[in-house]
Amino acid sequence: MIIMTNLLSPGKCYTPPRARPFLVRQTVSAPCEQTAATCAHQGHRTQSAAATTSEPSGGRGYSFELTDEQREYQDLARKFAREEIIPVASQYDKTGEYPFPILKKGWELGLMNTHIPADYGGMGLGIFDGCMITEELAYGCTGIQTAFEANNLAQVPVILAGNAEQKKKYLGRMTEELLLCSYGVTEPCAGSDVAGIKTKAVKKGDEYILNGQKMWITNGGHANRYFVLARTSDDPNMPAGKAFTGFIVDREWEGVTPGKKEWNMGQRASDTRGITFEDVRVPAENVLGTEGMGFKIAMGAFDKTRPTVAAGATGIAQRALDEATKYSLERKTMGKYIAEHQAVAFMLAEMAIMVETSRLLTQRSAWEIDQGRRNTYFASIAKAYAGDAANKCATDAVQIHGGNGFNSDYPVEKLMRDAKICQIYEGTAQIQRLIISRELLAKAKQTQW
Amino acid sequence: MWPIFDYGRFVSIISSSDVYGVVWMRSLAQLHKMANLRVLVGVKRVIDYAVKIRVKPDNSGVVTDGVKHSMNPFCEIAMEEAVRLKEKKLAKEIIAVSCGPAQAQETIRTALAMGADRGIHVEVTGKSIDGDNNQTGQMTAALLDWPQATFASEVTKENDHLKVVREIDGGLETVKVTLPAVITADLRLNEPRYATLPNIMKAKKKKIAKHKAADFGVDLTPTLEVVGVEDPPVRQAGQKVESTEELVAKLKDSGVV
Numbered sequence: 001m002i003i004m005t006n007l008l009s010p011g012k013c014y015t016p017p018r019a020r021p022f023l024v025r026q027t028v029s030a031p032c033e034q035t036a037a038t039c040a041h042q043g044h045r046t047q048s049a050a051a052t053t054s055e056p057s058g059g060r061g062y063s064f065e066l067t068d069e070q071r072e073y074q075d076l077a078r079k080f081a082r083e084e085i086i087p088v089a090s091q092y093d094k095t096g097e098y099p100f101p102i103l104k105k106g107w108e109l110g111l112m113n114t115h116i117p118a119d120y121g122g123m124g125l126g127i128f129d130g131c132m133i134t135e136e137l138a139y140g141c142t143g144i145q146t147a148f149e150a151n152n153l154a155q156v157p158v159i160l161a162g163n164a165e166q167k168k169k170y171l172g173r174m175t176e177e178l179l180l181c182s183y184g185v186t187e188p189c190a191g192s193d194v195a196g197i198k199t200k201a202v203k204k205g206d207e208y209i210l211n212g213q214k215m216w217i218t219n220g221g222h223a224n225r226y227f228v229l230a231r232t233s234d235d236p237n238m239p240a241g242k243a244f245t246g247f248i249v250d251r252e253w254e255g256v257t258p259g260k261k262e263w264n265m266g267q268r269a270s271d272t273r274g275i276t277f278e279d280v281r282v283p284a285e286n287v288l289g290t291e292g293m294g295f296k297i298a299m300g301a302f303d304k305t306r307p308t309v310a311a312g313a314t315g316i317a318q319r320a321l322d323e324a325t326k327y328s329l330e331r332k333t334m335g336k337y338i339a340e341h342q343a344v345a346f347m348l349a350e351m352a353i354m355v356e357t358s359r360l361l362t363q364r365s366a367w368e369i370d371q372g373r374r375n376t377y378f379a380s381i382a383k384a385y386a387g388d389a390a391n392k393c394a395t396d397a398v399q400i401h402g403g404n405g406f407n408s409d410y411p412v413e414k415l416m417r418d419a420k421i422c423q424i425y426e427g428t429a430q431i432q433r434l435i436i437s438r439e440l441l442a443k444a445k446q447t448q449w
Numbered sequence: 450m451w452p453i454f455d456y457g458r459f460v461s462i463i464s465s466s467d468v469y470g471v472v473w474m475r476s477l478a479q480l481h482k483m484a485n486l487r488v489l490v491g492v493k494r495v496i497d498y499a500v501k502i503r504v505k506p507d508n509s510g511v512v513t514d515g516v517k518h519s520m521n522p523f524c525e526i527a528m529e530e531a532v533r534l535k536e537k538k539l540a541k542e543i544i545a546v547s548c549g550p551a552q553a554q555e556t557i558r559t560a561l562a563m564g565a566d567r568g569i570h571v572e573v574t575g576k577s578i579d580g581d582n583n584q585t586g587q588m589t590a591a592l593l594d595w596p597q598a599t600f601a602s603e604v605t606k607e608n609d610h611l612k613v614v615r616e617i618d619g620g621l622e623t624v625k626v627t628l629p630a631v632i633t634a635d636l637r638l639n640e641p642r643y644a645t646l647p648n649i650m651k652a653k654k655k656k657i658a659k660h661k662a663a664d665f666g667v668d669l670t671p672t673l674e675v676v677g678v679e680d681p682p683v684r685q686a687g688q689k690v691e692s693t694e695e696l697v698a699k700l701k702d703s704g705v706v
Binding site for chain 1: 519555558559562643644645646647649650652653
């Protein structure tokens with residue numbers, strides 16, 4: 001009896017050529033396992049020891065030099081922003097449609113989920129590299145960039161406090177397919193006052209029953225899972241640092257209801273919604289860290305994500321500067337290009353000062369956390385400054401465009417609308433100042449003068 | 450001991466303890482030969498295509514200092530085609546080569562990130578911008594005595610040769626070249642992919658061999674001297690005419706017709 005099979009042994013399969021010009025993500029895991037250990041360090045070592053692959057620079061200590069690899073990441077993100085994001089940004093802004101195609105392309109190129117450690121199939125990039133990529137994407141459109149960024153924000157709690165199974169389950173799946181996740185802390189009645197959130201989780205057996213409402217959750221309508229901060233202590237005198245717990249909640253569970261997409265002033269491509277949790281049963285294994293650790297995890301996450309928010313704001317500021325400069329060299333008034341009038345030239349100079357400063361602050365805060373140090377002081381300074389800078393630069397860009405700036409056919413009015421949220425989300429401008437002053441005064445009290 | 454059956458295009462070898470296997474016999478020889486193909490892609494570091502070229506004040510050349518450089522877009526297209534050949538299992542190895550200053554290594558790294566297996570850098574000091582001279586491919590073919598297919602807009606393999614559709618002034622021309630051959634890329638050949646972030650990381654581990662022109666016994670003494678480089682003349686304003694008769698009259702007056 002002759003038995004015939006059609007079995008092609010794996011590895012000898014003939015695979016047809018890919019129709020898409022972009023490489024599919026199967027190449028991710030193998031190389032990262034080999035190189036991740038070195039690559040994450042590469043960035044730090046370069047920044048601190050001033051050693052680059054091209055030439056050794058002068059002294060030890062500070063370096064503003066990027067490694068060759070960082071420059072390539074930057075080039076990739078820059079190219080992607082200019083070729084893929086900018087052409088469609090205005091359309092997504094007008095319709096508010098979720099930019100799935102862009103997210104998919106970005107995911108395929110590895111521009112998303114950059115912080116996932118190599119062990120779980122990610123790139124394991126540091127915050128510095130993440131900021132660099134974010135700034136380039138934000139240059140294209142912050143609405144789209146925020147959709148990318150919300151993923152990172154939601155993953156940081158798992159990276160910080162998740163145990164091995166949680167990391168494998170919730171981070172691993174992000175690199176296998178395009179999945180989105182959200183970070184849910186803010187509520188309709190509590191934004192800055194995180195300690196005042198009312199979502200409750202009551203322990204029942206080996207489950208927690210979750211009830212409450214979250215608001216302004218980015219990617220809320222499309223997320224696969226949420227990081228939810230809920231109050232687990234009934235004692236009103238329990239300090240905030242022990243009263244809250246962080247949970248990973250799956251979108252599919254019964255009782256989880258995302259609300260309608262909110263129509264905001266700017267960053268309209270980004271999806272923000274209210275989420276209602278009604279008697280949601282969360283298994284105990286979905287607690288991040290231990291019960292009571294939630295507040296610390298949430299705050300720890302901000303230290304890692306505030307630099308990237310500042311980077312996004314820097315992207316807006318840079319775009320505003322570029323658009324305004326370009327326009328000022330095209331538009332003539334009273335016989336000269338408006339760039340030749342000092343009033344306008346000085347405005348451009350002010351914008352340039354703000355852009356460079358934003359970037360330096362962002363880089364410093366990112367570098368600090370990559371060194372393993374607490375960067376709260378720098379992260380708050382960067383976020384506070386960059387948010388203000390983005391708003392001022394965008395407003396000035398509209399001003400330089402004159403009447404045209406007010407019109408939707410020109411890109412600057414969108415920048416102005418998009419910039420406003422930079423002073424509000426991830427800690428308002430006022431909260432940042434609170435943090436900075438507290439850090440400053442705490443340090444002063446320790447110094448003997 | 451067990452019989453081998455030839456079912457036309459494939460042979461199945463069955464044995465009691467070994468794994469079942471299906472082997473494509475008839476095209477195996479060709480497949481083997483094609484799969485051994487190695488592709489050498491020349492990549493050049495040139496002034497970025499988006500930059501406005503400026504002539505140096507002394508007219509000795511073009512300003513290159515501090516100007517953004519990147520891989521020639523046509524080299525990107527060539528790289529993309531090579532990677533596609535490799536994905537179709539028609540090529541086994543892609544080698545990116547660049548002759549230029551130290552910074553040419555960045556361009557080779559980009560090629561590695563796109564999918565080349567290794568790189569060769571021949572250090573040549575001096576100017577390195579693209580003059581659009583359209584000579585390299587043709588000269589290479591002549592020196593190697595290999596067939597050439599230039600301005601390729603489509604490359605397909607057919608048995609043991611390549612069928613190449615070329616863009617020419619009058620339209621399209623299809624030629625058949627035996628291997629090995631030199632192919633130069635035209636704009637419509639493909640759309641180059643982005644190098645993904647993981648590939649950029651992978652590229653760090655790939656080797657770039659460094660050489661000097663002297664290693665190959667090549668004499669680089671220039672046989673051409675650039676006497677001067679100038680901007681093209683500023684475009685003059687045209688004249689508007691009211692009717693066809695007036696147009697013809699003006700053309701006759703200027704001696705053009």
